[in-house]
Amino acid sequence: MTAALKDQAETAAFPPGTIIGVDNIVKRYGDFEAVKGVSFNVGDGEIFGLLGPNGAGKSTLIRMLTTLIPVTAGRAVVAGHDVSKESDAVRRAIGVIPQAMTSDIDLTVEENLTIYAKLYEVPKAHREKNIAELLEAVDLTKWRKAQTKTLSGGMRRRLEIARGLVHGPQIFFLDEPTTGLDPVSRVAVWEMLNRLKERRKLTILITTHYMDEADRLCDRIAIVDHGKLVALDTPLALKATVPGSSVVEVQFEREDAEWQSKLEQLPGVTSVESHANGLYRVLSANGSQTTTQLVELAAREGQVIKGLSVQNTTLDDVFVYYTGRQLRDEQVKAHGFVMPQRPGMQP
Amino acid sequence: MTRMFAIVEREMRKFFRSPALMMVSMMLPLVQLVVLGNAFGGKIRNAKIGVVDYDHGSQALKIHEAFQSIAVNIRTFTTVDYDNEQQAREDVRTGKIDGAVIIPSQYSRRVLADDSPAIGLVVDNTDQTMSGALEQEMQSLVDALNAPQIQPLVVQSIALKIVELYPYVEYMKYLLSGSVALAMYVAVMIGGGMLYIDDKARGIHEGFLVTPITRLELVLGLNLAGTIKAVLSGITLALIGSLAAGLGVIFHPMIALQLFALIVATSVAFNGMMFLMMVRVEDPLVPRAMFGVLNTLLFFPSGAISPISGFPKWLKAIAICDPFTYAVHGLKAIFLKDGGWVAIRFDLAFLFGFGIVTLLVATPLFKRTL
Numbered sequence: 108m109t110a111a112l113k114d115q116a117e118t119a120a121f122p123p124g125t126i127i128g129v130d131n132i133v134k135r136y137g138d139f140e141a142v143k144g145v146s147f148n149v150g151d152g153e154i155f156g157l158l159g160p161n162g163a164g165k166s167t168l169i170r171m172l173t174t175l176i177p178v179t180a181g182r183a184v185v186a187g188h189d190v191s192k193e194s195d196a197v198r199r200a201i202g203v204i205p206q207a208m209t210s211d212i213d214l215t216v217e218e219n220l221t222i223y224a225k226l227y228e229v230p231k232a233h234r235e236k237n238i239a240e241l242l243e244a245v246d247l248t249k250w251r252k253a254q255t256k257t258l259s260g261g262m263r264r265r266l267e268i269a270r271g272l273v274h275g276p277q278i279f280f281l282d283e284p285t286t287g288l289d290p291v292s293r294v295a296v297w298e299m300l301n302r303l304k305e306r307r308k309l310t311i312l313i314t315t316h317y318m319d320e321a322d323r324l325c326d327r328i329a330i331v332d333h334g335k336l337v338a339l340d341t342p343l344a345l346k347a348t349v350p351g352s353s354v355v356e357v358q359f360e361r362e363d364a365e366w367q368s369k370l371e372q373l374p375g376v377t378s379v380e381s382h383a384n385g386l387y388r389v390l391s392a393n394g395s396q397t398t399t400q401l402v403e404l405a406a407r408e409g410q411v412i413k414g415l416s417v418q419n420t421t422l423d424d425v426f427v428y429y430t431g432r433q434l435r436d437e438q439v440k441a442h443g444f445v446m447p448q449r450p451g452m453q454p
Numbered sequence: 455m456t457r458m459f460a461i462v463e464r465e466m467r468k469f470f471r472s473p474a475l476m477m478v479s480m481m482l483p484l485v486q487l488v489v490l491g492n493a494f495g496g497k498i499r500n501a502k503i504g505v506v507d508y509d510h511g512s513q514a515l516k517i518h519e520a521f522q523s524i525a526v527n528i529r530t531f532t533t534v535d536y537d538n539e540q541q542a543r544e545d546v547r548t549g550k551i552d553g554a555v556i557i558p559s560q561y562s563r564r565v566l567a568d569d570s571p572a573i574g575l576v577v578d579n580t581d582q583t584m585s586g587a588l589e590q591e592m593q594s595l596v597d598a599l600n601a602p603q604i605q606p607l608v609v610q611s612i613a614l615k616i617v618e619l620y621p622y623v624e625y626m627k628y629l630l631s632g633s634v635a636l637a638m639y640v641a642v643m644i645g646g647g648m649l650y651i652d653d654k655a656r657g658i659h660e661g662f663l664v665t666p667i668t669r670l671e672l673v674l675g676l677n678l679a680g681t682i683k684a685v686l687s688g689i690t691l692a693l694i695g696s697l698a699a700g701l702g703v704i705f706h707p708m709i710a711l712q713l714f715a716l717i718v719a720t721s722v723a724f725n726g727m728m729f730l731m732m733v734r735v736e737d738p739l740v741p742r743a744m745f746g747v748l749n750t751l752l753f754f755p756s757g758a759i760s761p762i763s764g765f766p767k768w769l770k771a772i773a774i775c776d777p778f779t780y781a782v783h784g785l786k787a788i789f790l791k792d793g794g795w796v797a798i799r800f801d802l803a804f805l806f807g808f809g810i811v812t813l814l815v816a817t818p819l820f821k822r823t824l
């Protein structure tokens with residue numbers, strides 16, 4: 108069988124255009140099932156997000172896809188190669204940024220990249236050009252000769268992003284790339300990833316436990332909870348599945364017992380909660396229409412509106428809807444010793 | 455190959471960038487060399503010797519004069535005159551004086567008649583360092599005085615045992631072999647073992663494992679780097695130590711070459727041993743805890759401090775499989791005996807063999823996954 112035919116055979120079970128195909132994959136640690144049979148496909152050129160709280164199994168999933176840990180059951184095909192049977196071919200096709208910061212703090216920015224270029228056997232002729240381009244792309248050209256320990260967390264992450272791309276991979280895996288970064292650095296990382304994706308024709312698989320990150324960055328999102336996939340769609344479609352897609356909060360100057368029933372009769376409204384001081388919380392399937400009518404109604408009745416706010420449903424609501432819980436940090440038991448970062452480092 | 459050398463390059467860049475590691479690996483062996491070298495080998499100074507002269511003849515006077523000159527020049531001891539042996543013995547026992555010399559009556563006559571003259575030396579043999587040093591000093595003095603026999607008399611009933619005491623510099627030379635081996639051990643333990651487990655715990659290896667590097671390349675890269683670090687430590691300590699102990703042999707090209715070969719062999723052996731022990735360890739506390747235990751278990755039975763021939767059976771058994779033993783034996787042959795390649799042949803073979811076997815066992819145990 109030729110290589111091309113074999114690739115076809117590997118991906119045959121998945122829809123055309125699939126570049127990451129995951130079929131009922133399972134990871135067991137002893138009795139504990141960290142990933143309980145997950146399936147999804149990622150299309151070429153997509154930014155695909157795995158969203159879930161700490162301990163959901165995101166890292167375990169990404170580690171199986173990047174050949175770091177053996178798969179207990181099921182199958183995953185990455186860039187046309189089975190992760191269990193053709194690990195090496197998979198490794199050549201992918202770039203990976205692990206969750207922990209793994210850049211070498213004693214080496215300079217450039218040395219970090221050079222070592223990885225050599226580990227990927229990038230030919231010498233390409234090495235320097237590649238590295239220069241990547242440094243430019245992640246905005247670190249100025250810091251080429253700086254020791255990594257002098258960089259801030261955001262800069263280190265950018266260095267690692269460059270490192271994951273030194274060999275020009277097709278697919279880029281990032282495990283919680285912005286966890287622990289300040290808001291400005293996070294936005295910088297998102298923009299950088301979008302630009303890199305366009306320029307290098309990358310497919311990106313990213314894990315995160317930030318709603319806004321998944322929302323802004325990803326084409327499609329898989330919500331993972333307790334090792335299971337609970338929802339998968341575009342951010343917009345996910346939000347639309349939640350009944351009552353907007354929340355209108357209104358406060359009137361004068362309290363009036365009639366408001367409750369009047370509000371309930373407005374178009375699109377699914378429920379009204381009354382709070383103290385003339386404040387009402389209105390859930391609506393059509394936020395803008397409800398709001399317009401509400402304002403008109405108040406004007407007609409000569410009522411003064413003290414405060415008004417309209418919010419769209421967020422992925423937080425989506426998460427609560429699918430899992431029945433808030434998406435917040437949950438305690439995860441540690442496995443083995445976790446090495447603290449060396450003192451004297453930039454935060 | 456490129457990938458293996460990338461691993462070596464990383465390790466070496468880190469190594470040279472943090473000289474603290476090199477310093478630290480040199481510290482323990484150097485401190486040990488200097489402290490042990492002086493503690494065990496120090497010259498006795500200003501001991502007090504009682505002299506009981508029953509002779510008062512011309513030859514007895516010669517002894518007095520020799521004592522005077524020692525008191526003034528090398529100052530090993532000064533003398534105090536006593537009238538009777540009883541008192542002198544009592545004072546040795548109570549520690550007022552460190553020893554007593556008895557010149558019997560008829561001594562001068564016997565010397566002149568060549569009738570086996572003898573002087574007596576009273577020492578406290580519970581302090582073997584002192585008694586040994588005095589005996590030695592007295593012997594050389596007597597030798598100089600035309601060799602009358604020395605007749606040791608002992609204060610206590612414990613049998614007199616003469617300890618072989620190396621003078622100061624000699625003992626340092628004796629210790630140097632152990633110190634050089636120790637420097638390599640520390641370099642391997644810290645530069646190889648501890649940093650390796652720390653890197654693993656920090657997730658640095660996770661970064662390596664997603665690249666196409668093979669298990670063998672990774673293992674060989676890590677071990678080659680560990681070996682180079684140990685070789686550098688060994689060479690540095692051999693140089694510093696030789697200068698401190700006044701050993702010039704390492705400046706002969708052939709001996710330097712033998713030394714280099716032995717240092718490389720030792721580094722390979724230590725590194726293989728360490729890698730085998732650490733290959734499945736995850737917790738950074740483990741190498742730290744093992745460091746001290748292994749140091750005692752491997753260093754002291756090696757003959758670095760005291761000769762193996764005096765060990766009990768079980769300790770000898772440890773010595774036989776301990777790579778330290780062969781490192782120390784080989785280094786001693788080079789530093790002290792100039793025995794040529796023949797003298798270190800077996801040590802070289804054992805050390806290289808040991809390193810290769812441990813690495814062969816460790817490689818399949820190395821996990822290519824997390």
Ligand SMILES: Nc1ncnc2c1ncn2[C@@H]1O[C@H](COP(=O)(O)OP(=O)(O)O)[C@@H](O)[C@H]1O
Pocket residue numbers: 136139141159160161162163164165166167168439440441442
């Ligand atoms: N090596 C391991 N041994 C046993 N359990 C593990 C191991 N690694 C992770 N787990 C468990 O698997 C679950 C998922 O962990 P992980 O994939 O790291 O979650 P996430 O990345 O989503 O925060 C957690 O409950 C974690 O405790």
Ligand SMILES: [Mg+2]
Pocket residue numbers: 162165166167206282283
């Ligand atoms: Mg994780």
